[in-house]
Amino acid sequence: MIKEIMRNKTLFLMIAPTLLFFVLFSYIPMVGVYYAFTKFDFDGGLFGSEFIGMQNFAFLYKSGILWNLTKNTVLYNIAFIIVGNVMQIVCAVFLAQLSSKFFKKTAQSIMFLPYFLSWVLVGAFVFNLFSDLGVVNTVLKQIGLQPYDFYIETAPWKYIIVFFHIWKGIGYGTVIYLAAIMSISDEYYEAAKIDGANIFQQIRSITLPLLMPTFILLILFSLGGILKGQFDLFYQIIGNNGMLYEATDIIDTYVFRSLTINFDIGMGTAAGLYQSFFGFVLIMTVNYIIRKTREEYALF
Amino acid sequence: MSSNRQTMPQQSTPSYKVTRIKADSATITFNVIGYSMLTVLSLICLIPFWLIVSGSFTDELEIIAEGFKLFPNALSFEAYKSVFSNPEQIYRAYGVTIGVTVAGSLLGLLVTSMAGYVLSRKDFVYRNKLSFFIYFTTLFSGGLIPWYIMMTKHLGLKDSYWALILPPLVSAWNIILMRSFMKSIPDSIVESAKIDGAGDFRIYWKLIMPLSTPGLATIGLFLALGYWNDWFNANVFITSGDKYPLQFLLYKILSSAAVLQTNNGAYLAANIVPPTETLKMAVAVVATGPVILFYPFVQRYFVKGLTIGAVKG
Numbered sequence: 323m324i325k326e327i328m329r330n331k332t333l334f335l336m337i338a339p340t341l342l343f344f345v346l347f348s349y350i351p352m353v354g355v356y357y358a359f360t361k362f363d364f365d366g367g368l369f370g371s372e373f374i375g376m377q378n379f380a381f382l383y384k385s386g387i388l389w390n391l392t393k394n395t396v397l398y399n400i401a402f403i404i405v406g407n408v409m410q411i412v413c414a415v416f417l418a419q420l421s422s423k424f425f426k427k428t429a430q431s432i433m434f435l436p437y438f439l440s441w442v443l444v445g446a447f448v449f450n451l452f453s454d455l456g457v458v459n460t461v462l463k464q465i466g467l468q469p470y471d472f473y474i475e476t477a478p479w480k481y482i483i484v485f486f487h488i489w490k491g492i493g494y495g496t497v498i499y500l501a502a503i504m505s506i507s508d509e510y511y512e513a514a515k516i517d518g519a520n521i522f523q524q525i526r527s528i529t530l531p532l533l534m535p536t537f538i539l540l541i542l543f544s545l546g547g548i549l550k551g552q553f554d555l556f557y558q559i560i561g562n563n564g565m566l567y568e569a570t571d572i573i574d575t576y577v578f579r580s581l582t583i584n585f586d587i588g589m590g591t592a593a594g595l596y597q598s599f600f601g602f603v604l605i606m607t608v609n610y611i612i613r614k615t616r617e618e619y620a621l622f
Numbered sequence: 623m624s625s626n627r628q629t630m631p632q633q634s635t636p637s638y639k640v641t642r643i644k645a646d647s648a649t650i651t652f653n654v655i656g657y658s659m660l661t662v663l664s665l666i667c668l669i670p671f672w673l674i675v676s677g678s679f680t681d682e683l684e685i686i687a688e689g690f691k692l693f694p695n696a697l698s699f700e701a702y703k704s705v706f707s708n709p710e711q712i713y714r715a716y717g718v719t720i721g722v723t724v725a726g727s728l729l730g731l732l733v734t735s736m737a738g739y740v741l742s743r744k745d746f747v748y749r750n751k752l753s754f755f756i757y758f759t760t761l762f763s764g765g766l767i768p769w770y771i772m773m774t775k776h777l778g779l780k781d782s783y784w785a786l787i788l789p790p791l792v793s794a795w796n797i798i799l800m801r802s803f804m805k806s807i808p809d810s811i812v813e814s815a816k817i818d819g820a821g822d823f824r825i826y827w828k829l830i831m832p833l834s835t836p837g838l839a840t841i842g843l844f845l846a847l848g849y850w851n852d853w854f855n856a857n858v859f860i861t862s863g864d865k866y867p868l869q870f871l872l873y874k875i876l877s878s879a880a881v882l883q884t885n886n887g888a889y890l891a892a893n894i895v896p897p898t899e900t901l902k903m904a905v906a907v908v909a910t911g912p913v914i915l916f917y918p919f920v921q922r923y924f925v926k927g928l929t930i931g932a933v934k935g
Contacts, residue, residue, distance in 0.1 A: 326748070330746065330747075332821060332822035333822050337752060339733045339736070340737035341756075344755065344756060344792070347769065347772065347773075348759040350776075351769040353764070353768070354767070354769075355764050355768060357767065357768060413660065416656035416660055417660065419656065420660075428664070432664040433664060435667060436667055437924075438851075438913055440910070443674075443872075443906055443910050445873065445877075446872070447673065447674065450670075454689075456689060456690055457690045463688075489667065497929065501928075554854065577765060577766050581766060591765060591767045594765025598762055598765055602762045621757075622754065
């Protein structure tokens, strides 16, 4: 090994900053999951804190927090995956077949735009739409209905969160599915046209079946990340509004609050480790399935 | 679906004309659905922007009396006058964001391209092991808190500009993307340069980099966008107001945790309601403007990066 390093000194030096980066910001923090098994003591640091075994996990489990967080994280992700992929496929199918180049280009550009904006701006949209003085309440008042206090009702936020997730990602997914549709050979469509198949029949028997592999692959990878929550989305829309936690708190927002508000380092690290560990198990499982069925698409 | 099947036998009748007309009517239906659905979706994508812009040009009193609406009764520039009445804070945040974006993107591009180049070299024995070392970080992580403690306690980066530059600097995905861009460069170029006696770094800098400009543009723009839109790192690490990047300042103003320093005292003296709700919208416009302006020119690079990245690296 040392001989190899000496021989390719320049190459090793060139990749050294990257390796140092991951050692510092990924691998050493992995050791820090030890905090999950301690009662954190700031002065004591990593090994000066009292070891308490699985007590943090036991508390998270018994208090029902873990179940609520897991349920929210998983259910939101399932909604994102299903609604998102269906919308993206529908958009891609129509975009691929419509004849006006100008329209296609414009629609695609507009739908891709939200992907480029910061989540803070999404927070501004939510404020503009749903605050006491928001557009929704203005409209409700104009048509003679009572204004709605969004900040104490959990029900609408589920839909608002899913809506903005779809809204921000629709252009991105459409681009990917569109690329998959474009790679389908024109010959299939020509042959179908000669046989007299109309456009719906072509989509049903050519486009959709040939999109299936991409669809399944994307779904599987998404399922691998089903325990990962999108912190930006939830935090910018809900923020620290405790009234809404029951329906909107995910693992990531809980860990964040443990760090910044409750200063409960041990508990927060435990929740984070739970997420990382089962996330790892999930992605390994997904990869195993893909490797068994469609080896060329496996991650590793 | 079943009705479709029932019409199938009719279509196989020898009359060419009937089939043709049927196909056309299906195409018309398809077009009507397609154009109207995509138009509606595009409008839904645009409406929030319109709301912010129209909100920023509304009179504060109108908002207090009637709330935000799609079309204000009268145009008002008070919110913008207020934002720029004492613009130092906004300019300062712009400066921080531009500085961090430029420094981070250039440094990130250098580090990422060097790593991508090394991993794309087929004669580099450890390329698979090191690729996995990098890739593994996307599979498992210590979580937010151990990372935060590393950044603040052990590296002392609390309230430092480095806390804004370092976290988004290198990502496994960017390296994998860079590697697949560079793999498409023929090996013969590296080999012939080696025969001519060029060193590894020289080959990278003089040959590979110029040939990789599309990849560099894509990844550079991904990095720049990430830095421009980043508010999270400021949220956890930055404590002093003069180091706030633009998005974080906007976040603070929206959540009313920070009040933009304006000449609103003059309003109070004159007994006029100072813009606060409209001010939030005006700051949102000012903070987002550059991204919207650049967007038409850079969009194609993103599309390219996505379609390459979607295929396995």
